[in-house]
Amino acid sequence: xxxxxxxxxxxxxxxxxxxxxxxxxxxxxxxxxxxxxxxxxxxxxxxxxxxxxxxxxxxxxxxxxxxxxxxxxxxxxxxxxxxxxxxxxxxxxxxxxxxxxxxxxxxxxxxxxxxx
Amino acid sequence: xxxxxxxxxxxxxxxxxxxxxxxxxxxxxxxxxxxxxxxxxxxxxxxxxxxxxxxxxxxxxxxxxxxxxxxxxxxxxxxxxxxxxxxxxxxxxxxxxxxxxxxxxxxxxxxxx
Numbered sequence: 598x599x600x601x602x603x604x605x606x607x608x609x610x611x612x613x614x615x616x617x618x619x620x621x622x623x624x625x626x627x628x629x630x631x632x633x634x635x636x637x638x639x640x641x642x643x644x645x646x647x648x649x650x651x652x653x654x655x656x657x658x659x660x661x662x663x664x665x666x667x668x669x670x671x672x673x674x675x676x677x678x679x680x681x682x683x684x685x686x687x688x689x690x691x692x693x694x695x696x697x698x699x700x701x702x703x704x705x706x707x708x709x710x711x712x713x
Numbered sequence: 714x715x716x717x718x719x720x721x722x723x724x725x726x727x728x729x730x731x732x733x734x735x736x737x738x739x740x741x742x743x744x745x746x747x748x749x750x751x752x753x754x755x756x757x758x759x760x761x762x763x764x765x766x767x768x769x770x771x772x773x774x775x776x777x778x779x780x781x782x783x784x785x786x787x788x789x790x791x792x793x794x795x796x797x798x799x800x801x802x803x804x805x806x807x808x809x810x811x812x813x814x815x816x817x818x819x820x821x822x823x824x825x826x
Contacts (some may be wrong), residue, residue: 601756633816640800640814641757690756701747702814704756 599625601693603705610681611713618676618708620691626671631702632664635688647674681712684705717801722742722821731788733820735801738782746777746784747814749800757800761786796824 600623618704620630626654629648633641645661647653649667665677674693679684689711692702718736725731737746745764749757761768763775764786774787788795798821804814 603756631813642820643815646813687749688754692756701759701762702748704758707754707756709754 598621599693599695599703601627601691601705603689603691603708604648605708606706607711608614608711609711609713612682613680615677615679616681616710618678618689618691618710620674620676620693620705621653622672622693622695622703625627625695625703626672627695628671629694630668630674631692631694632674632676632694633690633692635690642689644676678710681710683712686710686712716815717803717817719801719820721818722823724823724825725791726825727792728790731791731795731822733769733777733788733799733801733822734783735786735812736783737801737803739771740781740803744803746773746775746781747802747804748773748784751798760799762790788794791822791824793824793826796822798822807819 602621602623604619609617614677618632631646632644634644643656644651644659645655645666647666649668649671651665663679668674688707690707692704739750745762747762748760750760751757761770761773765776765777768775776785796818800816800819802814
């Protein structure tokens, strides 16, 4: 089956620094990638949708200048949390989808971000 | 996006069949119904997807009535390893062929020995 990886799996950073999370589709071309955030015991919240080579579409309430998303190739998308604060601590999950006919999203294993 | 409603939690004994029903009254014509499973601190894992009637794969069955306003995920003979949160998603088809979905709260299934 299709595999999506994320790197790093865990990261701890100091408040005010920036952190980059990578999401890669390993065996298929991901025309669209999604970034989610999940707080403990809560559901996944969609942050943004990105298509290769174009600007990401952010969901309402998500600061695009704080959460920078780049989808430079069909196998790689990155999420950069800029000037991180403790409230940004969360589980960040990416997913990728290819082309029709399936609408299945393939999810990465997630990245645990802790901001101290 | 169609909103989904599903039970917050369910308990089941090992070996039993588990049915989780999801309501999606505002489902649109081109929406697909997809179910995912998530273990703690892991990304969701695809279980099954359908549009109408019945779909079956090696791990589950999905029953969708004719009006498509609900769907039922059926897990045959659950084991302890099936303890997880199960999400029912209904997504609209994007112009690029992707499905934008909204996760609800999910159903936390606890399998009891």
